[in-house]
Amino acid sequence: MLGSIYAMVGVAMTLSIGILRFLNFSIPALFMIGGMVTWALVHAGVPWPVAALAALAAGAAVALIVEAFTWRWMRGAGPFVPLVSSMAFLILFEHLAVAHWGSDLQTMPQLFGAGADWRVGNLVVSIPQLAGLAISVVMVAALSLALKRTQMGRALRTIAEDADTALLLGVDVGRIVPLVFLISGVFAALAGILFALNYRQVDPYMGEALGLKGISAMVVGGMGNVWGAIAGGMIIGLVEVLSIDFFGADFVDITVYGLLLLILIVRPTGLFGGAEIGVRA
């Protein structure tokens, strides 16, 4: 199930890479903000659906702030500059969260009673987890459809192919780019919210521990390939479970990052090919 969380973060990263050619390191921070804000509001007595919506809004707002400081001012600057600013944002938000909430692991109250588990024979399926998986699949399907069919999707694919040509053809690049940040911010924050609701444990470093696995999901699936990121997330989740079974919990990071490095060396375009958003969405 963790796979669907990685997949959503992976989709957020892959959108940014596929359309803007920008490795957005602030996405793990948005994941953390989604989780931490949900916890803070639920902890303060806000009903969880309201808390989740507020966290989503916070994620979207922060994504736009990041856009303003990494992308809007930077056109024409060196290729690493937006990447560097987004890494600075990761550090900024992480330590703001530590300063505000402390670095301890925080536990969410039990939101769904035992009735939320669905028993099929020996198999216990938690309904919130299932709902989370369903939400992420629906969101990605909607995104994929929007990229293919709508006017906005066409504009985004044009930018993915060539931003300058897109501008010449009358695409309002300045208005569309914040949208990319907004969509990827919503995906990352939603992943954080689903994580907080399902696993009920959040901390300011969750972005580093979990959000960065989204990068692995993105690379495994092929950068810029939305459905590839979903498959990549599932593969990473599966690899984690298998390596816990075979080698024990301590080896999880070794197998995941080892796999990432191996794929980058053997097949840098990912398992499903680097289907750029512009070419085949």
Next chain:
Amino acid sequence: MSGYAEGVLVLLAINVVLAYGAFLPVAAGQLNLGVAGFAAIGGYASAYLSARTATPVLVAIPLGGIAAGVVALAVAVPVLRTRGIYLALATFALGELVRATILNLEVVGGAAGYPVPAYIGLPVIAGFAVAVVVLVGLLFATRFGIAITAVHDDERVADLMGLDVRAFQIAAFVFGSVIAGIGGGLYAHHFNYIEAQYFNISMSISIVLYVLFGGTQSVVGPLLGATVFTLLPELLRASAQWRYVLFAAIVIVAMVVRPQGLVTAALVRRLLGLAQDFSLRGRERPA
């Protein structure tokens, strides 16, 4: 010198060494997001050598750097077949892989950390830092430096001029990793204790931020960046979290205001030009 001042200077010297480790690949247009991983390899390898095999510290630390360089070479050669962001991603993966591996490596203490008996003080560390700055400075005064700058500015044109772009990128990356490994060795032998969790992605990112803040167009940039970010928090005496918040905020604002970093090639030329003007004027003056 007070113990406090000495501690700050040691930190400064180590940060300067690590910053030059990150600077070399950036100067060739590639990003190393695993500086901490290479520092960890150098730190652990040199610590193991000096603790177990009685290798003198001054030999063990460069050997640790070479160990980091060998790993860098093994990664860079296959990954740099492709252009773009792949080396940055591979170094990120490598950094995390190194950290996770050391955590499970019982020979060097695993998660409990690894005690290092041999000790080096400020003079030795400062000596290494000065040597690294001078060496990189000399390196950039040669054809190698010009070639690296050409590769950074335009890969295609550099290729047309007959430069082996890939070889220069690999060389810059491997040299940088050797320097980062030496930085790790210095850290290990000064603090007499290392643990894998210290060498995390935050450390890698911070060092890259020092370099890009200082500027990548001249060899003075990393020195300035590392100095500012080591001394500024000490002067402000902020708490640990606010230190990071402030650091990140400064970088974000600096990237908006001056995306090419504090020290640019044009600035260096202007300063050198000024110096030349003064010396000329001095000569014209009648005796």
